[in-house]
Amino acid sequence: MQESIQSCVFKNGWLGKREKKLFGRERKPDNPEEMRFGIAQERFTAQLKNPLPDAQWSGIITTIAHRAFESGMVEGVVTLHRSEENRFFSQPVLAMTTEEIDASRGNKPVLSPVLRSLQTAVRKKLKKILVIGAACHIHVLRDFQERFPYLQNMEIYTIGIPCVDNVQRNxxxxxxxxMSKSPGTACHMEFMQDFRIHIKHTDGTVEKVPFFSLPEELSNPGIFPESCMGCFDYLNSLSDITVGYLAAKLLPDQNRQWVMVRTEKGRKLLDLVNDELTRYPEEGKWECKKFILQNTERIISSMKEQKASYSPDRKIPVWVGHLLSWMLSMSGPKGIGFAHYSVDFHLIRHYYYVKYRCPEQLTVLVPRHVRSILQEYDLPL
Ligand SMILES: Cc1cc2nc3c(=O)[nH]c(=O)nc-3n(C[C@H](O)[C@H](O)[C@H](O)COP(=O)(O)OP(=O)(O)OC[C@H]3O[C@@H](n4cnc5c(N)ncnc54)[C@H](O)[C@@H]3O)c2cc1C
Structure with missing residues (x-):
């Protein structure tokens, strides 16, 4: 516990010297894509030719983990299983069989102590492991790797998930x-590129809830953990390979994902599944400034107003919300532009959260590229 606190981003800050250590340099301030998405050797969208049932998307992460284990590249995978009490809750695991690896698929959208199983791997004297985690896990892991000699003797591969709006278990x-009309039967949930939350139920139906029609009390920043509202690495830039979906095209009959290969180790992980992927180039127009500027005033005031009250009612009826989501998914940013929009939206939201609610953390937490991005929108620092 004490070790994790010492290596935590709230002590060391996001990116900065860690990024320099991993890549030999920090992200380039004159490269708009690198500023948002982090340093990558290659980015593309893809889906598995044979998608894995019950994975979050097509299951690229679990398939890489499975192949890394089968091929002997790693002896165990530090990840999560679903807890028995609730399928959305997690249970840390060191997966050491293909069955245990396959059982780790799917999102557990709650804060999770992934690195707890690192201890088990050390105790078992494993020499080659794969760690799957969110950016906060990978940052702490990178710090551990520097501080603890026993980890320096281990070959550690990492797969990062993009992560935002995670919540406390309680x-x-x-x-x-x-969010849902039938929370008891919900079994899969994702915030999608069509500006709706898609909630799958156990009978196979999919409930689509427009972001705009959520009850107002869900827009209260106070319901999210401070750690997530102070996150400045949505896309997990210190992982060897990041696998998400943000810039992928949303199609009704496919589960395309977005892959960012960051390091040589990331390339080796990708090579394990390359033949199993159908690849597509990134698509979409980069520009999204006008959509961001439509939100900035509201974001800044909601971060400032800490005593505001939030009604349990919806401000916008569901049918109007569907209409707005439809209009935005037709005319709004897509592909790479949607990823640009989403990254900037969250960086801006988190900057003002920290500025107004934990100002003493501002200097430690915020990496320098965030200020450059705010300046692009002429927003006050
Ligand atoms: C809270 C949350 C928010 C996310 N937001 C975005 C987003 O905005 N944009 C985006 O592109 N992607 C986001 N993702 C990632 C995305 O949903 C998929 O996990 C990713 O695209 C991989 O899909 P897959 O089918 O390859 O995953 P799978 O093969 O199903 O594997 C998923 C892996 O992630 C691990 N995992 C699940 N939950 C957690 C957790 N809480 N902490 C650490 N590891 C976990 C699983 O144990 C498993 O190893 C988010 C994930 C979470 C948990």
């Missing part, structure tokens, strides 16, 4: 009850 059911 808040999860309260939030789900306000």
């Amino acid at each position: 808040q999860f059911n309260w939030i789900l009850e306000r």
Whole structure:
């Protein structure tokens, strides 16, 4: 516990010297894509030719983990299983069989102590492991690798998930009850590029809830953990390979994903599944400034107003919300432009969260590229 606190981003800050250590340089301030998405050797969208049932998307992460284990590249995978009490909750695991690896697929959208199983791997004297985690896990892991000699003797590969709006376990059911008409049967949930939350139910139906029609109380920044509202590495830039979906095209009959190969180790992980992927180039127009500027005033005031009250009612009826989501998915940013929009939206939201709610953390937490991005929008620092 003490070790994790010492290596935590709230002590060391996001990116900065860690990025320099891993890549030999920090992201380039004159490269708009690198500023948002982090340093990568290659980016593309793809889906598995044979998607893995019950994975979050097509299952690229679990398939890489499976192949890394089968090929002997790693002896164990530090990841999460679903807890028995609630399928959205997690249980840290050191997966050491293909069955255990396959059982780790799917999102557990709650804060999770992934690195707990690192201890088990050390105790078992493993020499080659794969760690799958969010950016906060990978940052702490990179710090551990520097501080602890026993980890320096281990070959560690990492796969990063993009991560945002994660929640505390004790808040999860309260939030789900306000999102879904049938929280008890929900089994899969994702915030999608069509500006709706897609909630899958156990009978196979998909409930689509427009972001704009959520009850107002879900827009209260206070319901999210401070750690997530102070996150400045949505796309997991210190992982060897990041696998998400943000810039992928949303199609009704496919589950395309977005892959960012960051390091040589990331390339080796990708090589394990390359033949199993159908690849597509990134698509979409980069520009999204006008959509960001439509939101900035509202974001800044909601971060400032800490005593505001939030009604349990919807401000916008669901049918109007669907219409707005439809209009935005037709005319709004897509592909790479959607990823640009989403990264900037969250960086801006988090900057003002920290500025107004934990100002003493501002200097430590915020990496320098965030200020350059705010300046692009003429926003006050
Ligand atoms: C809270 C949350 C928010 C996310 N937001 C975005 C987003 O905005 N944009 C985007 O592109 N992607 C986001 N993702 C990642 C995305 O949903 C998929 O996990 C990713 O695209 C991989 O899909 P897959 O089918 O390859 O995953 P799978 O093969 O199903 O594997 C998923 C892996 O992620 C691990 N995992 C699940 N939950 C957690 C967790 N809480 N902490 C650490 N590891 C976990 C699993 O144990 C498993 O190893 C988010 C994930 C989470 C948990």
